[in-house]
Amino acid sequence: MAFTTPSSLVLLHGFLGFSHLGPIEYFRGIRKVLLPMRIMPLIPEVPGAGTIAERAETLARHLFRSNTQAFALVGHSMGGLDARYLIAHLDPDRRVKSLVTVATPHRGSPLAQWMIESRGAIPAWFRHCGLPGLRELTPETRLATPIPNREDVTYASYASVRPDSELPFWLRHYARVIPEANDGLVPESSARWGTFRGMVRADHIELLGWSLGLPNARAARPFNHLQFWKKVAAESLAATEDAMNQKDGHGSG
DSSP: OOOOSSEEEEEEOOTTOOSEETTEESSTTHHHHHGGGTOOOBOOOOOTTSOHHHHHHHHHHHHHTSOOSEEEEEEETHHHHHHHHHHHHSOTTOOEEEEEEESOOTTOOHHHHHHHHOOSHHHHHHHHHHTTHHHHTSHHHHHHSOOOOOTTSEEEEEEEEOOGGGSOHHHHHHHTTSSSOBSSSSBTGGGOOSEEEEEEEOOTTGGGTOOOSOOBTTTTBSOOHHHHHHHHHHHHHHHHHHHHHHHHHHHTO
16 A cells, blocks of 8 residues: 655654664564555654653654654554653644554553562662653553643554463563553553554564564464554554545635
8 A cells, every 4th residue: 555645654662662773673574564565664762761751852853853744653652652742742733643552551551660669670670771761651650640632633552462371471470460451561451542443462572573482373473563563554644644635625625
């Protein structure tokens, strides 16, 4: 599918994420698989452990220095919160037309609170490397600092879920901190925002093409992340194209 509107797809990384580290891509293989669709995604890098506001401000500087008329944002995990903040507070020209979030903790995750409060080497490491961003992901903080929607933007979301038995052993302990269905890091209910497009059978990292569990045909592991992201990219740009067409139609009427 080719898109002729002057718009760009933007993929947004999550907490402690990056665009790439040498040959390692956060969105593994996704840029390459989108090229045959004539989609050249932007994958900006923001402070991995920054606050939502800091990350969104960096994102705005990346995006709005160009003359691109419209942006379709797709955020994985914390990247979806950065996008919502940018849309609400940092886009005066209203160039963002759509947002799809994938496993974003819109209402926080109990695991973030557990990491802040618990003893042990791993929680200590996350506090050392992840503050202040980690505090932004607790249910308490998300409840206290809501981010409003913008009426002219299309919001949609996906959640990811795997039962404990299908998770890699290193994720199982953390999944059990969350008292509901989750992907090892984010509760399914927290990932719902706007139009909910469904749950996918994947853990939080597997969504990106990094399957750290053993292959298992019965559990559909590894998850076909490339097919999923091709679908999300097409949906996102279609939503942005619709928004642009509606605007043009309204203006000519």
